[in-house]
Amino acid sequence: MDTFMEQLPVVVHSLNIGFLQTMKLFFVTLLGALPLGLLICFGSKSKIAPIRVVLKLFIWIIRGTPLMIQLLIIYYFPGLVLKNPVWGGGEGGRFFASSVAFIINYACYFSEIFRGGIISIPVGQDEAGKVLGMTRSQIFFKVKLLQMIKRILPPISNEILTLVKDTSLARIIALQEIIWAGQAFMKGSQGISGAIWPLFFTAIYYLVCNGLLTLLLGGLEKKLEYFR
């Protein structure tokens, strides 16, 4: 296949498959990291000192080291060092390990954003709930949560856009996401080799995806503008 017009459908088909994997990792991470982040956030405010200290240490390590290294350690450590390849083989195993690494990493960042959101709510809201006889969970869910969501939406949106692009790091353990799919045409795949433009093309996927997400998250912010 020599001409661009001949190569294009083959490349697009491959990139689509890669992008599907990218999106899978994106959604799984989001679904796992948001609730786990909230849990870590509550834990890091716990009254029990050991829990607090361990979580602070954990957050420090996760935020202080590259996600790429975390991916490598999580994927290879059980098999190579412990001789117990917990993730299983093939693409399924790579996806499982990537998901775990991404969820842990993003949960730590989310937890700090949640913590900021909680402490930014005036103590008067808490007190008003208390004097009205509300329980602590009622105060959190009925009074503070929506105010907190409104405040953390901009930084969370930032993280979400970053996550879309960060999924490409999973390439380091050969997860067949879109960068991997694009790169394949440099080495040679399906009769195309030495082509770098498929890799450039992947940028369009990220750009369109983040454009849609920006609209969606912006719409959400707008929805919460009804109160201050």
Added chain:
Amino acid sequence: MSILEVEHIGKSFDHTEVLKDICFTLEKSQVLSIIGSSGSGKTTLLRCLNFLEHADSGVIKVGGKVVFDASDKEYLKESVVRKNRLHFGMVFQSFNLFPQYTALQNVMLAKQLQAKKLPEYKEKKKEILQEIEDEAKMLLYQMGLSERMDNYPHQLSGGQCQRVAIARALALKPDILCFDEPTSALDPELTGEVLRVIKELAETKMTMIIVTHEMAFARDVSDKVIFMDDGYVLEHGTPDEVFNNPKEERTKQFLGRFIANNN
């Protein structure tokens, strides 16, 4: 019998004593004003009554029943505190309305949450919620806010916000309604409309405790006045006793400017 008995309340923050052996009683349907300079302990006293702070010593009784005893840890339990604080309503200086709810929703919220625990809630959900809504609307009508029920707090003036906050506190039918400097965040015009509402409440025989810097208001609306200074109750009497014949030099000094302006 007095509706409220406060006996030997003491409270320290770190090593600073902010309340020193506070004792007073309040009869049903009376209005008590607490005056004094900033930092004299007025607000802390009110917060101890609402259990937003826990006194280090002393006993609080409502209707003869102990609701707080500093020597008994039982009274620090969250569930006990939550039940006992319902004897008191609280109106804050900065309103503390819930911004994501309308005026009406602000007034209904706590009552709706309470109703969910009623055994008959499932069967009679509709009637119960309707009753809560009717009561809330009635309260807002009393506060002169019928036209403003569906507005969010940021769409209301400070005076309107404070009146919503008063309705919200009244919705739970407290035995004693407490105000912590309810007009300190308001300009003179808005102050007037809030004070008018409080005065109307006094006429309906609501038992109230008001921490305030509005001396003329305290003199006119109260049955009893307490003057606090440096954590002590220095004067305790009728408005006439405290304002016109203060016993302590410190009281005269504090009231000096107010009396000079009014005589």
